[in-house]
Amino acid sequence: MYFESFASLIHMDGHGMYVWPTYGIGLLIIAYNIISPLRARKRIVAQIQRQVRGSQSRSKSFSQNNSLSQKKSFSHKKSHSPAADHQPGATDDLSEKKKAAGPRVKVSTKNQGVREGEVE
């Protein structure tokens, strides 16, 4: 140790007030880089869990309603087909799609640079 006492370690011959805040800021940035991905992961996992639960309950209720006469696509996976959006019974799908953050299909057709899934 090149410092005799703890006090001299903090003081660092007058340079302590530059060194220690610098290391403090460094610690903040390191902490941000650790915490931010962990929080994002929790958020995304919760989102996906909600989505999976939602589509599972919906597939259960649809299978109960005997879907032979209706067109397909009661699960999100098949929602590219245009018929899905025009079905009267598919309004749940639309609002669910708007809530879920699934990137594949956007029902908005505003000019936001989104071309996928436009059903004009």
Add this chain to the structure above:
Amino acid sequence: MNWTFFHKLGSPKWFYEISGKWLPWLAILAALLMASGLIWGLMFTPPDYLQGNSYRIIFLHVPTAFLAQAIYVMMACAGVVTLVWKMKLADMALKCCAPIGASFCLLALVTGAIWGKPTWGTWWVWDARLTSMLILLFLYMGVIALRGAIRNTNTAAKACAILTLVGVINIPIIKFSVQWWNTLHQGATLKLTEKPSMAPEMLWPLLISIAAFYLFFTVVLILRLRTEILDRERRTKWVHKIVAAGAGN
């Protein structure tokens, strides 16, 4: 030559599984190296005869400056892979590197500025390195802003790849012009004591810190990438299985 291994590298599922196994070890190693490098540098190295104790900032400043530049180059490589081979994982890597690189760039600037105060007597100085690092921060901010502005994932991927490539071509031009501009305008009192031949007692903790930060970057990148993979592959069965099993790790 069998190129399957190269294309396997681009599989998000494979990367997720492999990184899950490596992550704990890398994290432990990064933590150990960073603690030892920084504590060694802070407490167990002699003060510099020119700068006194303020030079200890170097153990934060140099690794983050190196990394800020290296991460941008890595983003450019990821951009090339995205445009040429259209690997999704490459684009995910580009997206995840950007905030990490920007935060390191910011840290390098702040530590450099604070180091400048006792050394040069002023908080900010327009020397070549600080100015180039500031422009690098602008480049990072541009990529992050463009990613946020374009909704469609594929379009955003290719657009950010092009922007990163344009930026990487620009970096040598910027470096040269700023350096040349600075040598014209540099005051006579400034002395750039960035990298004199270092005494070995100071060099070793510096090298350890650099290695620690590279490892830290790898760990944080893997963390972000894993979340990004879950996000983009959310419709696949393997993701549903993982999510159903609980968000362990």
Add this chain to the structure above:
Amino acid sequence: MSAASLEGSKAFVELVKRDLVLAFRTPGQTLNPVAFYLMVASLFPLGIAPEKELLSQLAGGIVWIGALLAVLLSLDSLFRSDQDDGSLDQLLLSPHPLPLLVLAKISAHWLTTGVALIVMAPLLALMLHLPTQAFPALMLSLLLGTPLMSLAGGIGAALTVRVQRGGILLTLLSLPLYIPVLIFGTGAVQTAVEGMSYSGHLLWMAALLMLGLCLAPLAIAASLRIVADG
């Protein structure tokens, strides 16, 4: 010349003519950057100090920064009006090479904006008390720098053409590309003020301009195709 390249150069000329006609139909809109230039250059003495000595030291930088900002402002209209009425999609579908058409649009943009700025520059330099020996350097550096800024800014304009309110993002993307141009341009003017030879700066700018002429249209064309598919 082969038939194809003849077609290409005819297309180039036609596109330039079309853009120039469109620009002259709305002279108010075309002159906006020039008015902005004048006003921004006036802001500096108002904001700092009207002393002759101080201003003459800053004059080269002020004139150059004003030109840079004026070009930045005018870039938004490079592709946006074509995007809005669908002619950008027509350009993308045309059989002529897209980089060539892009170069035509940038040339027209420079002819309407950059040239006007170059013409205005001596007036501003007079107002800001730039020493007269630096005037040729100022004009030459702007002559080389404004097309370069149109080219480099075109990349950002192409990337943000379909982004809502992409104007500020365009500025953010273009500024790092403009910094070397600014450094060399103002360097030339400052060197001329000190009475020394500024040919090195101009040669560097010319080299960057050649690089931009070759590479920027390719990057812009690629960007236009990418954001069009999205």
